[in-house]
């Protein structure tokens with residue numbers, strides 16, 4: 001079994017009280033790794049190291065070029081370690097081979113992107129306010145400081161990179177707390193970081209439980225910013241914590257994305273897109289298209305094709321290259337998904353496919369749930385409003401474009417959504433009316449490191465990825481440089497403490 005310690009100030013150390021816990025393979029239910037169970041004493045040390053690295057260390061003061069070079073080195077090391085990272089991701093998170101391979105590749109690519117951005121010039125003049133001989137005005141962007149980053153288990157490597165990339169590119173220092181389900185993934189990244197040219201203390205990694213290490217980190221007065229991806233419930237709690245010291249907060253939370261299929265869509269493409277939207281990574285994506293709206297005229301044909309194709313999804317060992325759907329990450333998650341399925345049935349929705357956990361053959365030990373399709377769903381039902389985070393899709397029928405928009409927006413969430421139509425103008429019209437941070441037209445789940453990603457409403461606060469992400473990791477500073485040498489022309493000349501206002 002793999003074993004890992006905490007990364008604090010450039011060194012791997014056990015938890016202060018020596019405690020450990022294990023991560024579990026969701027396919028076999030066997031342990032994968034034993035890791036340190038970090039708690040308050042360890043968080044204190046990690047925050048002190050990151051604080052020192054920010055206040056006194058070279059990292060925030062280094063040139064963008066130098067930071068860029070070091071981050072590029074990390075991206076290259078991720079690439080070089082990709083075979084092992086893919087194997088571990090499959091083992092620890094139940095990700096299928098294809099998902100794990102894609103995620104590791106994207107993680108290196110995303111880090112490479114932020115490495116490039118690190119070299120961006122963060123200062124710009126305010127042209128309209130600056131007058132030669134009178135004043136120069138600049139806007140500088142400077143790192144926020146010491147950032148607490150708390151991440152989930154569904155994309156254990158990519159979520160770490162989405163957080164670390166912009167934070168480091170902008171010159172911040174970090175304490176990262178991975179999810180308790182996938183600590184080994186984070187510690188493999190920690191090894192890469194410790195082996196890079198990043199100065200000690202710039203990135204510290206504390207494995208542990210949410211209510212222990214996570215809570216201690218979020219409450220710590222030495223933290224300048226909390227960046228969190230996870231449930232809306234914990235996101236709200238962290239925002240409350242942050243209010244005590246007015247810590248900066250960015251949150252990427254839940255979703256219940258509407259996937260709208262208009263009658264003029266390319267039917268086969270929309271069916272495939274809807275399957276991908278709902279069932280990719282067993283539905284364990286915050287962007288999952290779990291509210292599938294299908295227009296009246298094509299409804300019956302669509303459901304027939306959709307169900308037929310869903311039946312061909314292959315459940316199996318996630319390490320097998322042919323497997324489409326792996327297990328859910330944990331027993332807890334499997335039970336949660338099954339309880340939502342029971343709720344859906346109780347609420348009167350009709351389950352036309354799946355609905356159970358397979359319990360024979362090679363699937364017996366794993367935390368599987370079959371691809372599940374509910375029809376006759378009312379938008380007010382729990383299965384249409386709450387995030388299930390499993391392979392469960394609720395299909396809703398609509399008559400008009402306006403009705404689809406109205407129903408889609410009847411949600412506390414606003415992370416993503418999609419529209420399928422061959423009428424470009426109509427699709428754009430619908431896209432503009434959806435109250436979500438991302439909309440795909442004739443596509444699903446496509447996320448680029450160059451485009452901002454985040455939520456409207458209770459799906460979050462702030463954006464990850466793109467240049468916007470970098471800005472979330474900076475404070476804005478206005479610098480006014482007075483160029484009037486003549487003291488008698490200064491606006492405060494007539495009375496230093498109570499000058500007459502003058503036009504700028």
Ligand code: ADP
Nearest residue numbers: 151152178179180209210211214215230231234
């Ligand atoms: P999930 O239910 O999918 O595990 P969570 O929001 O509970 O989602 O977890 C996401 C991340 O937040 C994990 O790293 C977890 O350890 C952490 N976490 C959970 N509870 C807390 C908490 N009270 N304070 C800080 N972090 C927490």
